[in-house]
Amino acid sequence: MDSRNFLFCSLDAALVGDLAWQVKREGHDVRYYIEAESDRAIADGFVPKTDDWRAELDWADVVVFDDIWVGSDVGTGELAAELRAEGHAVVGGTPNTDRLEDDRGYATEVFEDHGIDPIPSEVFHDFDAAIDHVRTNPAPYVVKPLGEVQNVKRLLYVGREDDGSDVVDILRAYEKSWGHRMKGFQLQRRVEGVEVAVCGFFDGDGFVEPINFNFEHKKLFPGNIGPSTGEMGTSMFWAGRNRLFEETFGKLEGWLAEEGYVGSIDINCIVNENGIHPLEFTPRFGYPTIVLQEESLESPTGEFLHDLAHGRNPSPEVHGGYQIAVRVVLPPFPFDDEKTYDESSRNAAIVFDTPDGSPPEGVHIEDAKLVDGQWRAAGESGMPLVVTGTGETMADAREQAYDRIDRVLLPNCYYRDDIGERWVDGDGDRLQAWGYLGP
Template sequence: MRFLGIGDYNDLGAMYYGLARRGHEVRVCVANPAYRDVYGGMLDFTADWQAELGWLREAGEDGIALFESATQGQTQDALRREGFQVIGGSAFGDRLEADRAFGQQVLQGFGLRLAVTHGFTAYAPALDFLRRKGGRYVLKFNGADNPRTRNYIGELDDASDMLALLATYAAYPGTREQPDFVLMEFVQGVEAGVGAYFNGSEFLSPACLDFEHKRFFTGELGELTGEMGTIVSYRGSDKLFAASLAKMAPLLREGGYCGYINLNMIVNEEGLWPLEFTSRFGYPGFAICEALHEEAWDRIFRRMLRKDGLQVATRAGYAAGVVLTVPPFPYTHGYDELSKGAPLSFRPGMTAADHAALYYAEVERRGGHLVTSGSTGYVGVATGTGDTVGAARDAAYALARQVVLPNLRYRTDIGERVERSDLRRLAEWGWL
C-alpha cells in the first residue's frame, strides 16, 4: 500500500515508520521547517505533498492520505470529493476542536450537561466578568494550534489567580494575534476520555477509554503540557461512549468525518460534563492505543475506507504510556544548545519486544545512531501493557528505565491516580 503523511510536525512518525518497516511505501510532508529532521534517515520525505497526489492515485484503493492536524479539514473534504482516500478528520471536525463554544453547543443539543462557558476575544471584558462573578474557572484558548501551556486551571475561589494571569496576558501580549479564549466553570470529578474510529458512516468498536495526565511534573505540578502520560483500555467504555460520543454519529456522517475522534469529559455523581473534542489522532495517544492492537494500522485503515467491518481486534487489559522528554520541553527556547543532537543509548538486555514498545517522536538517525531532533525535546513514549493498571504501568516504567539519554525526564506517577481512585469512582457511579 501507499501512504502519504501530511502534517506540520511529523507527529505520526512512529506510525509511518511502522508502516514502512512492514513493507508499505510511505512518503511524508512536514510543513514546519524546524521539524523536518524528525525521523531523518528513517523515512522518505517530500517537500510538496500535492505533487505526490498522482503517485497516490496510481495505487487506487491501496493509496491513503493521512492528515495529522485538525487544521486542514477543508482540504481533506476536497480531496475526498476528488476521489482520494483520506483518513484524518474533516472541516466539521476541525470546528469541533478549535471552536470550543461550538463543540459545547453541539453536545448540549444531545442533552449532555455543560459547564457554563463564557467566550471572549479581548482581555478587558473577561477581567470585568471575573471581578463581578468570582469563582473558579478553566482558561482555554481556542484554535487547534494554540500552545497548551497558556491554558490554566483556576485554583482560588475568588478568582484572584485568574485575574492576575489575564492581567499579565493583557499587559504583555507579545506578538500574538487578538486573543480568542473561553472561561469554563470548574467542575470537580474524574477526568476521562472516550475515543473511537469513525469510517465516514459509523463508529468502529470497541471505543477506547483513556485517562490523561496533563501536567509536566509528578504530583500534578507544573505546566499543562497536553499529555505527559496516559492509561488506556479498549474494555469498559460502553456506557460512557453510548451516553456521549456515540450520539455524534449522525453529525459526523453529515460532515464527512473519517478518522479518530475523542471526547474528554469530567465525570461525577451528577453525570457527564463534556470538555473538549480532539478531532484527529492523539499524540501520543495513537501509540499507546497501538500497544493494545492485535492488528496493524494498514488493516484498520483499509477496513475503515472499505466499510467492510466495524470491529478492531484489540487485547483486554490496559496500556500505559510515559512521555520521555529532554530540556527545554515543553518550550522551544534554547533547545539547540541544551539537547538537540543528544545520542540515545540503551541498557544491556533490551529486547526486540522492548524496542517495539518504544515509540519515538523527535529523533533522527545520524551516522547509524539515534539522536534527538525537532524543536521541543519530545523524545517519545514508553508503553507497557498488563491485565491491571499497575501491571501496565510497571511495564512502561521498566522500559523507560532502559533508555539512556542526557537529561532525560519523565513523570513517575502515571496511572497511580487511576488505580487508586478513578476506576473505583466510575464504578460507584455506574459507568463501569
C-alpha cells in the same frame, strides 16, 4: 493484506512519524511529508520522505492527515473533504469538525444541539469583559485560549480560588504578555470529578468497536504539578459502548456520519456522581495517545487505517487489559529556549541498555531520527521518545513501561513517574461505582 501505499502529511508540526514507521514495518510503502522546516529531520532514517505531498496523491491508496493545522491556520479538514470529493481515501476531518477544536463556542453549540450538557462556559474576545464576568459571577474557572495560540499548552490555567481572584490576576498577565496573539479565550467553570476521555475511530458512517477510554496527564511534574505541556503521558483501556460512550458520542454518531468524518475523535470529560460534563473535542489523533493505541492494536495497523479510510467498518483486535504511555523529554521542554536546547539536547544520542543495543519493545519515536544506525533527537521541541507498557492490570502496565524506560540511556532526559497511578488510586473505582463502565 497486500502491500498498500500510505501518504502521511504533517502540514504543521511533525507528529505522526511513529505511526508511519509502524505501517512501514508491516510491509507497506510509506511516504511522509513535513511542512515545518524546523521539523524536517524528524523520522529521517525511519520512513521515506517526500517534498511534495500533492504530487504523491495519485500514488497513495490512503492519505493520512495528523492534525487540523496548516501552519498557523486551520485547514486539513477542508483539504480532506476536497480530496474525498475527488475520490481519494483519506483519514482526516471536515471544516466543521476542525471548528470543534478551534472554536470552543461552536463546540459548545454542537454539544447542546445534541442533548449533551457541557460545563457552563463563555467565550470572550476582550480581557476587561472577561474580568467583569468573573467579578460578577465569582467562582473557580478554567482559562482556555482560542485559535493558534491554544497550542501553547502552558497558557491553559485551572483556577484554584473560589472567588476567581487568581483567574483575574492571570487574565491581566495574559493581556500584557499574550494579548497581541490571543484572538479570544474561553472561561469554563471548574468542576470536580474524574477526568476521562472517550475516544472513537469513525469510518465515515459509524464508530468502530471497541471504544477507547483514556486518561491524560497534562502537567509537567508528578502529582499533576507544574506547567501544562499538552501531555506527559496517557493511560487507557478499550471497552464496549458503555454509558460513557452512549451519553457522549452515542448522541453525535449521526452528525459525524453527515459530516463524513474519518479518523480518531475524542471528547475529554469531567465525570462525577451527578453526570458527565464534556470539556472539549479533539477531532484528530491525540499525542502521544495514538502511539499507545497503535501499540495496543493486536491486528495490523496499516490494514486498520486502510479499512477505516475506505469506510469498511474494521474490527480491530486490541489488548484486553490496560496500557500506559510515558513521554520522555529533554530540556527545555515545554519551553522555547534555543540556547538551552542547543547546549543540552540537539542531536542528543539515544542509547539502549540491551544485549545487542537495539531498542526494547514499546519504545516509539516522536521527535527522533536515525543517523548511521544511531537514534538521535531531532526537531526543536525536545520530545524524542514515547515508551509504552501493557498489562492485565494498570499496575502491570506501569511496571512494564518503567522497566523499559530504565533501559533508555539519554542524558538530561526527564519524565513523569506516576502515569496510571490515578486509576490505581481510585479513579477506576469511582467510575465503576457511579455506573459509567458497565455494558
